[in-house]
Amino acid sequence: MFTNYLIFLALNTGIFALFSLGLNLQWGVTGLVNFGHVAFMTLGAYTTVLLTLQGLSWFWAMGVGMLLAALLAVILGLTTLRLREDYLAIVTIGASELVRLIALNEQWLTRGALGLFSYPLPWQGAWSRWPAMILWTVLLGLSLRQLCYAMRVPVLLKRGLILGASVLILVLYIAGIVALYQGDYKARLLVLLASLLLGTFLILEQLSHSPWGRLLKGIREDELAVQALGKNVFIYKLHSLILGGIIGGMSGAFYAWQLTFINPESFVPLITFQAWIIVIIGGGGNHAGTLLGALIFWAYDSLTRFVLPAVIPLDGGRMGALRVMIIGLLLIGVLVWRPQGLLGKKEELTLN
Numbered sequence: 001m002f003t004n005y006l007i008f009l010a011l012n013t014g015i016f017a018l019f020s021l022g023l024n025l026q027w028g029v030t031g032l033v034n035f036g037h038v039a040f041m042t043l044g045a046y047t048t049v050l051l052t053l054q055g056l057s058w059f060w061a062m063g064v065g066m067l068l069a070a071l072l073a074v075i076l077g078l079t080t081l082r083l084r085e086d087y088l089a090i091v092t093i094g095a096s097e098l099v100r101l102i103a104l105n106e107q108w109l110t111r112g113a114l115g116l117f118s119y120p121l122p123w124q125g126a127w128s129r130w131p132a133m134i135l136w137t138v139l140l141g142l143s144l145r146q147l148c149y150a151m152r153v154p155v156l157l158k159r160g161l162i163l164g165a166s167v168l169i170l171v172l173y174i175a176g177i178v179a180l181y182q183g184d185y186k187a188r189l190l191v192l193l194a195s196l197l198l199g200t201f202l203i204l205e206q207l208s209h210s211p212w213g214r215l216l217k218g219i220r221e222d223e224l225a226v227q228a229l230g231k232n233v234f235i236y237k238l239h240s241l242i243l244g245g246i247i248g249g250m251s252g253a254f255y256a257w258q259l260t261f262i263n264p265e266s267f268v269p270l271i272t273f274q275a276w277i278i279v280i281i282g283g284g285g286n287h288a289g290t291l292l293g294a295l296i297f298w299a300y301d302s303l304t305r306f307v308l309p310a311v312i313p314l315d316g317g318r319m320g321a322l323r324v325m326i327i328g329l330l331l332i333g334v335l336v337w338r339p340q341g342l343l344g345k346k347e348e349l350t351l352n
Contacts, residue, residue, distance in 0.1 A: 003175045007186050009302055010172055014193045015254050017294035020275040021200055021287060022247035027276075028284035029208060030240040031220030032081075033089040036096030037275055040069040040245040042267040044252025046103060046110060049119045049262060058122035062253040069249025070242050072099070077238040093269060104264040115263030122257060123188045132191045133180045139194050140173045146202075165292070186258075193254050200247060204287050216240055217285070277327070281334055283344025292342060300327060 019041060026032040047065035052058055072095075080091045103110045110116065123132070144166065179187035207213045218226045219233055227233050256262050274297065282293030304323045314322060334341065 003179050004184070004186070006172065006175045007179050007184065007190055009298055010176075011186060011190050011193065011254075011258050013294050013298040014190065014197050015251055015258060016275065016278060016298065017291050018193070018197050018200060018254065019248055019251035019271075020278040020290045020294055021197075021204060022244035022251070023272075023275045024279045024282075024284065024287060024290045025204060025216075025247070026240055026244040028279055028286070028290075029213065029220065030216045030237060031223075032237060032241060033086075034092045034241075034244070035089045035269070035272055035276075036076075036092030036094070037244070037248055038267050038269060038272045039072060039092075039096035039099040040248025041252035041255060041271065042096070042099050042103060043069045043072055044249030045256040045262055045267070046116075046252075047249075048253040049116050049256050050109070052120045053116070058120060058253075062250065065253055066246045066249040069245045069252070073242040073245030074238070077241045081234055081237045081241065093272070096267075096269060096272065100264050100267050103267070110264075113263055113265070115261055115266075117261040119256075119260075121185070121189070121260070123192055124185060128188055129180055129183060132188045133177060135195060136173065136176050136180060136191050139191070139198060140169065142198060143169050165295070168295070189254070189257055196250065196254075200250070201287055201291065208285075208287065212236075212239075220285075277331060280331065280341060283341025286341065286343045286345070289341050289343030296342075297327075300330070 019037070022040065023034060023037045026034050026037070044062070044065035047068050048058070048061045051061035051064055056064075076092065076095055080088050083091065104112055106112070107114075176187050176190060180191070208217075215226065215231060215236055216239075219236060223233055255266075259266060278293035278297050279290055280293070281296055282289030282291070301323075304326065308323065309319060312319075312322065338344070
């Protein structure tokens with residue numbers, strides 16, 4: 001029972017970590033205030049589900065969903081990236097609600113509020129048990145190698161967090177091996193998610209330290225200075241928005257596979273603001289911080305879901321409000337104590 005819940009928690013953490021990496025590229029690295037990031041997830045989820053229901057392979061269906069998310073990013077970019085930051089935020093949240101309302105009202109396509117269910121899921125079948133176990137072991141090695149590289153950081157806080165992450169990865173590895181041996185489908189989905197999450201993280205790390213990534217950080221810090229150097233700021237902003245949208249579309253496919261049922265209420269604006277909390281806690285512009293922020297967010301969600309009702313006897317509605325208040329206070333504490341986030345750099349602070 002504990003193993004199954006740990007796999008479930010790891011799936012949610014991984015999906016939101018992947019989703020938040022797209023937002024971190026847009027806001028943390030480039031400085032684009034996007035309050036409608038969930039629109040990319042919505043497109044990715046619905047496109048993947050609808051195409052797999054028509055018989056298309058899950059891999060190609062997810063790829064088409066990512067392409068449609070990129071197309072939405074192009075449309076948003078061409079119409080909003082020349083706006084001021086506050087107007088950009090308003091337009092993006094409006095666009096996300098527009099996508100959700102289309103999914104709600106176009107019942108001939110999405111079945112509206114009734115939602116979609118009983119759709120094909122990836123990597124099913126007993127044959128996939130042993131390949132998944134081998135891939136899970138490879139991912140363990142790659143993750144520990146990345147953490148060993150990060151241990152060179154001399155800051156005590158970061159070293160403590162890295163050691164804690166190493167222990168957690170080992171516990172999750174053991175739970176995953178047990179679940180995979182027992183033939184648990186959710187564990188195989190976790191292996192697939194972890195593979196793409198790690199690949200996305202490593203690609204973003206390389207891009208962020210490339211001349212392209214340094215240019216995006218320059219736009220975040222001083223757009224006029226980058227323009228004065230003769231760079232086309234609009235094109236680079238569009239690059240960031242598109243790549244973040246593609247990552248958001250990918251996370252939407254896994255979100256649909258994890259839920260096994262989707263309807264428009266699965267993609268409310270709250271999901272975007274949960275991603276904002278994750279990025280701010282971990283540190284804007286730091287991709288490893290985004291992974292840490294997702295872990296902290298879902299650990300808090302899990303603990304308060306079971307611990308608070310045992311300590312404070314409140315009904316469901318009041319308990320939900322209390323949990324929101326507590327995470328709000330924790331977020332304020334992080335902004336006061338470390339406004340750059342847990343792993344962010346103070347010299348690259350993007351919070352104004």
